[in-house]
Amino acid sequence: MSKNLRINNKQFVDETRKLSFIFNGKKLYGYKGDTLASALLSNDIHLVGRSFKYHRPRGIMTSGSEEPNAILQIGNDDALTDPNVRATEIELYDGLICNSQNCWPSVKFDIGGINNFLSPLLPAGFYYKTFMWPASFWEKYEYFIRKSAGLGKSPTKQDPDMYDHRYMHCDILIVGGGVSGLIAAKIASDDNKKVLLLEDKELLGGSLIYDDNDISKIDNQKSSEWLKKLIENIKNDKNIIIKTRTSLAAYHNYNFLLARQNLTDHLSVNDRNNKIRQRLYKIRAKKVIISTGAIERPQVFHNNDRPGIMLASAVKKYIDYYGVRCGLENVIFTNNDSAYETALSLHKSGTKLNAIIDIRDNSSSEIVNKVKSLGIQIYWNHTVVNTKGYKRINKITIMKLNDKGNDVVGKKIELNCDCLAISGGWTPMVHLFTQSGGKLKFDNKDNIFVPDKTNLNQLSIGSAKGDFELDDVLKNSIKDTKKFLQIENSNFDKIDVKCSKEKEKKNIWLLPSDKPLSKTKPFLDYQNDSTAKDIKLALREGFKSIEHVKRYTTTGMGTDQGKLANMHALGIVADTTNTNMGDLGTTTFRPPYTPLTFGTIVGRNVGQFFDIFRKTPMHDWHVDNNAKFENVGQWKRAWYYPKDGESMHDAVQRESKAARESSGILDASTLGKIDIQGTDANEFLNRVYTNAWSKLQIGKCRYGLMLNEDGMVYDDGVTTKLGENHYLMTTTTGGAANVMSKLEDYLQTEWPELDVFLTSVTDHFATASVCGPNAKKIVNKIFKDLDLSDESFPHMSFKEVKLGNINCRIMRISFTGELSYEINVEASYGKYIWEKCIEAGKEFNITPYGTETMHLLRAEKGFIIVGQDTDGTMTPVDLQMDWIISKKKYDFIGKRSLYRSDTIREDRKQLVGLLTDDPNEILEEGAQIVKDENKKPVNMLGHVTSSYFSPTLKKSIALAVLKEGKKLKGQKLLVPMIDKTIKVTVSDTVFLDKENERING
Amino acid sequence: MFLINCPYCGERDQSEFVSGGEAHIARPKQPTELNDDQWAEYLFMRKNIKGIQFERWNHAHGCRKWFNVARDTSNDKIEKIYKMGEQPPKL
C-alpha cells in the first residue's frame, strides 16, 4: 500500500485480524469486517471489470446490492466457484480468491475495449437489429458475443455444499434492520407480537449506525449512540427473532416470502466444512413491514462511468464504517443536501476534498452552512461536463448551468479528482412492495415513486416509503407502525429528534454538456452500457411504453435489475416526450430481488432426494438378481434382468422366449389398485367404463376402458368383483393417482347421490404374475388344495385362498396372452410369495422378466399400453376396439364425444400393425410413416408407437397410428430414417395366437 | 402462494391443493339429447375473465374434498369459499 488510504479506526473493522486475498492473481490484504470492495479500495483498486457492450473500464461504485460494476467470479474451484458476486456484498475472508469476469484477456487490456471506439456503430437495439439476419449466422454471432461479453463462469462440477429450507411463521415480519425497522420491531414486540426481523448485512442499524455528525440528535444523544442502545435492547427481546446476513428474495401474494440466509460465505474455506452454506426461509407472515431504506441515485453526465466515480453515500460509508478513503483528491457532485454529510466525513477523517459541485443555486440548511463554515469550495449552479482518466478518473471539467438548466455557459474549469462522489438524490427501495403487487404513486416534490395501494397486510416505513430526514423517518415510522398494529401508545411517543432540514431541491435527469448529446456518453445503466442517447433513439424509433424502451435499450435488464438506472431512464423519457413521470408508470420488479444460488432454491432436494421414488415389496430381490430398473411414474420397476453381461436386447429375447415356452414371472405390484364399495358400485362402473358391467358375477374379472369426456382413451385395466357391492379396480401404473382423483371428482361433484366409496390400495397389495404354459403347474405346487381346472377356475375369474395365514387373491387374467395367474397378497408378504413362486418354478425354468419383456409379449398380442400407443387423441374406435363400447348403455364418461363430427371422421389416425419387409429390421418408436418420400412436402401419415423383435415369431413387429389405417391393411408404406428408408406393410394388430388358444395353456 | 381456507380442514398452504378450473359447469344429464354445438359448449368452452371468477379447488393433499372458490383473478384475492352444491355468492 503506497498510499495512505486506511484511516485509524474503527469499531466495525478489526485491524488486529489481517486477512489475505487474491484479486486477479495478485495477493492483497484487508481486515476482518471488510467487504471485498472495501478491501480492494483500501489497496487503491477501483478498476474491477469491464462493461458489457463497450468494455469500458468500470470501478466499484456503491457499497451495497445495487452495485452494477463490481461483479466478480469468486473462487477457482470447478465445483465451488460462484459467478456474478457483488464485491460490495461479500464479506472478506482469509484466502478469498476472486477474478474480474467481464473482460478478455485481462481487466487492464481488454480486446473488447475496441467496441468503445466502435460505439457509434453499436446503438440501442444493436443486438436486435444486427444479429437477427441472416438467421444462419447466429452461431457465429453467438460465439463472438459469448467470448467477448461473458458474464462469469458457472461451476462445472457438482456443488458439494449443503443447503437448507425452513418454514417460518410470524405475526410481524420486518424486512430491513435499519433504524425504522428496529423501532417497528420494538413497538410490535412491546405489543406482544412475534416478530421476525431480517437484515441482509452482518450488523443491524443500517446507515445510522455509523453516522458520526454532530447535527443529528435523538433524545439529546448522538443518533448512532441512541441506536446502539436500541439494538442491545432488541437483541435481548424474546419476542424478536433476528436473522442477519439474510436478504429477502421474493415477496409473493398472501404474505408469503422467501429469504436467503448466508451461513458460511463469510468464513474462510477451511472453516466451512460440514456446515450448511445457505438457508432458504419460506415465511408466512400475518403482517409485513418493509423498511428496506433507499438507494442513492447517480447523476447522468458525459463520461460518468469512470473508475473512481462513486455514489457519495458509498464514499461516506467506506470512510465511516470501513475506515477506507476512496481517493486522495476528492470532489463531490450533488443536487441535494445528503452529499454534504459525505463532505463532513471526508473533512473529519482528514481526507482532502477539493470542491463540491452543486447544481442548485444555493442552500442554507444547517448542514450546508456547516460545510460552508469549513471553507470548502462550493461551485453552486455548476455541473460536471466531462471527466478524464481511462482506467481511473484523474480530472473533471465543470461549467456553469444556464437559467433553464438545459445548457452550460461560461468558461470551463478543470479540477483534479481521483474520486468523484456523486449524488442525484434518493430512490426508495420499493421493489418488494411492487413485487407483492402494490401500486406506486409519483411524488413530484422529491421525484420519487412511493408505495400507494396494496391488497396485502403490509406497511412501508422509513426511507422505503419516501421519508429521508431523520425526524420524518422516526416520527412517521412510529406513527405508521402504531396505526398498522392498532396500538394506542408506544415507548417512543415522546422521542425528540434534531436534524438538518433540506430546503432547496433541484433535479435534472440528463445534465447538459458543452458537446452535443450525440458526442457524449452519459451512462444510465452501467452494467448494460445503455446511455441517455439510447433512450432518445428508442423514442425516435417509435417505442413509447417504458417496458418496450427498457427491453430495446436493455436498460435495467442486468443482474442489478437497474436499481440505479430506472429512475433516470423514466425521467429522460418523461422529459423527451413531455409527459408527467407519474403517468408513465414504472417497470415491474420481479423476483428474485437479489440473485439466489441454485443450491438455495433446491435445498436438500438433490441426488436421491430430488424426487421420491417408490419401491415394490420385491425390490430387494430384483436388486439381488441384477435387475436394471426403469422409472414408471415414481416407481422403480424392474426393466430386465441381464445375465452374464447380456445386452438389453439379448436379455429381453431370452426372458420372452422363456415366458412363452415354459414360464415367466413379473412383479406387477405397481399397478394402481382402487377398492370400490357401496350399493351403487356397479352403476358407478357402468358410468366410468365404456363397456357394460351389470351382468358381471362375483368372482369374475373384466377388462375396462376408461375415457375422458372428450372421448379419448384415458386409462384401462381389469376390475374384479370381489363381493356383491365390492370391486377391486386396477389401473395403469402411471395413471393410478389421476384415475383416483378423476373418480373422486365425479363422485363428489356430478354424482353425489351414488353410494360408492373409493380407497386407494395400491400400496397395500403386492402382485406376482406367473405366466406361461407351465404356470398352472407352478401355482398348483404352491396352492395344493386349489382346483385350477378350467371349469372351476377359468380365464377372467378370481379365487381367494389361504397360504398358511396369508390371504391370497388370485386372478386368472393375462396381459401376455399366456395362461397366467396374478397372485395378490398383503404387501408385507410380497417378497415371500415371490420367492415361493421362484422356488416352485425352478424345475420349469421360471424366468423373472421386466417391463421391457412385458411390453414385447403384449405387443405380440396387439394389446395397447395407454400412454404409449395412445396419446390423448385416440378414441376406442381409433384403436379398433369398437367391441368394448356398449351400445346399450345410455351414458358413460365420453360417450357423447364418440359421435362428434370430428371423432367420426374416417380419416383419423388409427392403430395398425406394421411388418418390415426385412424381418430383421426393427423400427424405431416415434419414426414417421409416409407413402411417397419424393413428393415435397412429404405427407406424414402417422408414426410407430411400439416396436420389438419377436423371438417367438422370429421377426420384427410394430404397432403404429396411421391416417385411415383401417383401410390400408396390406399396403406398402415407407419409414424414412436418417440413413435409409425402411419398407413396411400394414398388418393386423394381433401378431401371435389370433385364436387366443394360449391363455388356456 | 395462496392461503386457502378449506371448508373442512381450515387454512392451509396452496401447495396442498389443486385447481380444477371453472366451477358451476354441470355435466349434462342427457348428453345424447345435445347436438354437437351444445356438447362442445359443455366440453370446451371456459371463461377467462379479469375479476371475480368461480372455480373448483380440491384439497388433494388433505381431506381430498372438492369445494368452490370465488377468486379475483386480477389480484388473486379469494373472496369466498363455499361447498359443492351451494350457489355462487353474489359479489
Ligand SMILES: [Zn+2]
Ligand atoms: Zn380439507
